[in-house]
Amino acid sequence: MSKSANAAAFVVLSMLALAAPALAQGKAQKHGFGIGRAATAAEIAGWDIDVRPDGQGAPPGSGSVKAGEEVYAGKCAACHGEFGESAGRWPQVAQGKGTLASHDPVKTVGSYYPYLSSVFDYVRRSMPFGDAQSLGNDELYAVVAYLLFLNDIVDDKFVLSKETWSKVKMPNAGGFFADDRETSEKAFWNPKPCMTNCRSDAKITGRARVIDVTPEDKTPRRGVD
């Protein structure tokens, strides 16, 4: 057989080999593709850490403001400040009330977070920074109770648990509304915008170089970008 005849035979064989599986392409079996296995209850329990606004998902346990003060001092204050005021550039977590409509809004648990779950779920999954998911449930409840106390949301006798969850009233719960860009910014849907003489002569009103906060790039280079 010549080389080209060999090649042709190979192509035909390949096509035959592919024909049967091609019939199943993209079609699941009656009960799906049958890929993977069932997740067990124990596996799910280990990773199922999310908590919703209504408290669904909150673990058993409880923690007092007093106990939380100790957890906070040991594991949080170095970054967030003794009273939640922030150390350096780390996030401020307390106070800031009445600043949201100002020139310098301060977004904290008290001033901005709409739900208890938004802070509880976050601390549970990712704090302390660098030692995530290390807090026990009682520590978790306690430190969140202390954050609420630092924000004047609960008093110093408060104990946070599933049972007291719904008693917590977050000050900025009503501070959010769903995306309304398609109505409030309807004017931006303008498929034929002005092309000629659209404005008066443009004048420069601000310059980045005046502010001078851009990192410098002093890398010598050959060629031209």
Place this chain on the structure above:
Amino acid sequence: MSEDKGPKGTSRRGFLAGAAGLAAGSAAPRALADNVKNLPPNVPDWTRALGDGVAVRTYGNPSKHEKHVARRDVSWLTATPESSVSFTPLHQLDGIITPSGLCFERHHSGIAEIDPQDYRLMLHGLVNKPLMLTLADLKRFPRTNKIYFLECAANSGMEWRGAQLNGCQYTHGMVHCVEYTGVPLKVLLEEAGLKTNAKWIMAEGGDAAAMNRSIPLAKALDDCLVAYRMNGEMLRPEQGYPARLVVPGWEGNIWVKWLRRLKVGDQPWETREETAKYTDLLANGKARKHTFVMDAKSVITSPSPQAPLQQKGFTVISGLAWSGRGKVKRVDVSLDGGKNWRSARIDGLVLDKACVRFYFEIDWKGEPLLLQSRAIDESGYAQPTKDDLRKIRGVNSIYHNNGIQTWHLKPDGEVENVEVG
């Protein structure tokens, strides 16, 4: 190898000194001078000597002369590099595909280094059959290839109060566009079997931030993917290796990296990332939430502050445009700060929720220009000016700043980020 002097005995040292004199007074990086040894009539070393053989560079890197093409950060922006951002060098790239290693990084607790053998994806909640999938399992499902842009909601967020950062890498570099290979999320949800009250899903990362976001079921069933490859190769660790969520056209924070869990529910979770962060605070102190879609946006990548013009004459103005609402239909360019516009030429692929590359050619005689670009998408949305945005949103939004960018091209070729009024 060769000890030859240049044709007139010019030393390299002398040439560089001359070049330094020419470049004096310039703030932007300049090209080094030519080495005459390599120029005709001389024959350069690379034409005489053998180079590396095959398989020396088993995973090839860019030329050693391209080291300046790099992601960069702005150290004063954040308290720590583990929860920070590095920016795509848009001014040094062309076309629409971002090289994998240059895609901007946004990590909330550093890069998770996941052993693919021990990778698991859990799918549970309001499903008939909770699933546990390995990476090998994911690769067995029917798969698809899609090119999408990914933009961080905070891209251009430092510019709300005026021109601040001098370079499109910093003002616009939290965007990239790559080809993903992955399983449609719909396929995985159907494999588990959705219960009739399923309305939302929550995606969660396996990194130390365990990032979690809620996604309406309609979007999950529409065009989302669980991707494990980018640009043909496995995802880079910085981009969520070995698997991430792809949520086309929506803000980058939802594209959960290092994806470990998908939970089906009947209401949104209102997580920290969709309440305390990634909500758009307006001037009246109220905040928009669930602002998922990234509006149409564009930027001229060259010339730009980090890519000044080196000479007068024929010049290609080049830029990128994208829209989370579909295809980019048109890009206009203004040379006079938005007074007059002409449509640019879109070159290459025009795809749904992907970047497009546009070019606008001019004969530049050295006159100062105020360069702008304006994207218009297939929904009819036209990119607004920054002032138009501020009129509606104030200056505290941080996120979703898609206003028109102005670059001031000066007679010496230098370019500055400016605001016009």
